[in-house]
Amino acid sequence: MSLPGTLLVTFVALSALMAAAWGWQRRTHNIGWVDVFWTFGTAAAGLALSFAWSAPDGSTARRLLVCALAAGWSLRLGLHVARRVAGAPEDGRYRELRQNWGAALQPRLFGFLQLQALVGLVLGAAIALAANRPGPLGAQDAAGAAVALLAIAGESRADRQMKAFAADPANRGRVMDRGLWALSRHPNYLFEWLAWIAYPVFALDPAGGYSRGAWALAAPVVMYFGLRFGAGVPPLEAHMLRTRGEAFRAYQRRTPVFLPFSLAAKERNPT
Numbered sequence: 019m020s021l022p023g024t025l026l027v028t029f030v031a032l033s034a035l036m037a038a039a040w041g042w043q044r045r046t047h048n049i050g051w052v053d054v055f056w057t058f059g060t061a062a063a064g065l066a067l068s069f070a071w072s073a074p075d076g077s078t079a080r081r082l083l084v085c086a087l088a089a090g091w092s093l094r095l096g097l098h099v100a101r102r103v104a105g106a107p108e109d110g111r112y113r114e115l116r117q118n119w120g121a122a123l124q125p126r127l128f129g130f131l132q133l134q135a136l137v138g139l140v141l142g143a144a145i146a147l148a149a150n151r152p153g154p155l156g157a158q159d160a161a162g163a164a165v166a167l168l169a170i171a172g173e174s175r176a177d178r179q180m181k182a183f184a185a186d187p188a189n190r191g192r193v194m195d196r197g198l199w200a201l202s203r204h205p206n207y208l209f210e211w212l213a214w215i216a217y218p219v220f221a222l223d224p225a226g227g228y229s230r231g232a233w234a235l236a237a238p239v240v241m242y243f244g245l246r247f248g249a250g251v252p253p254l255e256a257h258m259l260r261t262r263g264e265a266f267r268a269y270q271r272r273t274p275v276f277l278p279f280s281l282a283a284k285e286r287n288p289t
Contacts, residue, residue, distance in 0.1 A: 019070070021071075024067065024070050024071070025067075025139065025143070028063050028066065028067060028139055028142065029135065029136065029139045031059075031063070032059055032060075032063055032135035032136075032138045032139055032142075033132055033135045035055055035059040035135070036052070036055065036056065036059070036131040036132060036134055036135045036138075037128070037131070037132075038055065039051060039052040039054075039055035039056065039131060040052070040124075040127060040128050040131050042055070043127075044124065047108070048103055048108045048112075049108060049109075049112040049115065049116075049127070050099065050102070050103035050108060050109050050112060051103055052127075052131060052134075053099045053103075054096050054099050054100045054103065056131075056134050056138060057092055057095050057096040057099065058092055058096045059135075059138055060092070060137075060138040060141050060142055061088050061089055061091065061092030061096075061142075061145075062092075062142075063138055063139060063141075063142030063145075064085070064088045064141065064142035064143075064144070064145030064146060064149075065085050065088060065089065065145070066142075067142050067143060067145065067146035068081055068084065068085050068145060068146040068149035068150065069081070070146075071146050071149075071150050072150060073150055073152070075152040075153075076149075076150045076151070076152055077151075077152075077153065077154055077155055079154075079155050080148075080149060080150075080151065080155055080159055080220070081149040081150065083155070083159065083163060084145060084148045084149035084162075084217070084220055085145070085149060087163060087166040087167070087170075087216065088145045090166075090170060091166070091169075091170055091213055094170055094173075094174060095173070095210075098174075098177055110257050110261065111253050111254055111257045114253070114256075114257055114260075115127075115253070130249075137240055137244065140236050140237060140240050141214065141237050141240070141241070143233070143234075143236075144214065144217040144218070144221070144233070144234040144236060144237035145217055147217070147221045147230060147231050147233055147234040148162065148216075148217040148218070148219075148220035148221040148231075148234055149220075151220060151221050151223060151228050151231055152223075152227065152228055158219065158220070159220060161219050162216050162217070162219035162220035163216070165212065165213075165215055165216040165219055166213060166216035168209075168212065169209045169210070169212035169213035169215075169216065170209075170213065172198070172205065172208075172209035172212065173205075173206050173209035173210055173213070175197075175198060176197075176198045176199070176205040176206040176209060177206055179194070179196065179197040179198060179199060180194055180199070180206070183196065183199075191262070191265075192262075192265065193258070193262050193265045193266050193268075193269045195269055195273065199273075200273065201273070201274075201278035201279070202273065202274055202275070202276055202277065202278050203251075203255070203269065203270065203273050203274065203275050203276070204245075204250070204251055204254070204275065204276055205278075207245045207246075207250050207251065207276065208276055208277070208278070210241065210245065211238060211241050211242055211245055214237040214238045214241045215238045217234045217237050217238075218231075218232075218234040218235045218237070218238065220234070221233075221234035222234070222235075245276075246275075246276055251275060251276065255270075255275075
């Protein structure tokens with residue numbers, strides 16, 4: 019199958035998956051499940067494209083390494099979100115989304131999930147581009163693996179820290195500002211973004227022999243804008259301001275929103 023045809027088939031599959039996610043959240047009355055569908059679907063798209071695009075001059079070892087890292091990311095994040103969503107009340111951000119969108123919630127959510135399917139296609143393609151860079155394994159691959167493992171470990175640690183904080187009744191109504199959360203207001207999103215930097219590290223060819231590898235840069239770009247300015251930081255910060263008030267405003271003033279140690283006014287001070 020041609021490259022455009024493979025991409026089209028993959029997008030159709032992701033679109034159908036996110037339509038199923040839309041149906042499941044209606045049945046369960048919990049929008050949080052769509053994140054589980056998206057996480058597993060994105061990794062599955064990346065793995066499928068990695069083998070669909072395999073070329074004779076590629077490295078089987080690299081393909082297996084990149085796919086293992088993508089699968090590891092997906093399993094860790096997907097299972098974490100699934101455990102958080104199962105049997106728990108709907109996340110406050112999604113409850114507010116229901117209130118804000120009102121009667122338009124379901125059609126607007128369906129459209130948003132189709133956009134997520136497109137994002138999943140971009141990310142899956144980045145995985146495949148990384149997996150199929152020609153040549154034997156080398157130091158560049160070690161660097162890519164190190165970035166991916168650091169990202170998975172960092173996001174896991176941030177999630178564990180938040181889970182432990184939320185489980186302590188003494189912290190009810192307080193703002194988590196310890197550990198990694200003292201360096202960034204959203205360290206879980208920061209490490210999620212870092213995970214997608216790993217694929218350009220694998221895919222880019224400094225010698226210029228694999229020009230299509232540059233397209234893998236789309237993954238961290240899309241994820242940065244999506245997390246920092248889209249469905250990540252803004253709704254979560256708005257929810258925290260409504261529920262924590264001045265305590266969260268004080269946290270905003272002393273802690274960068276995304277990049278640790280940032281001196282940029284827009285990073286440290288909310289607009």
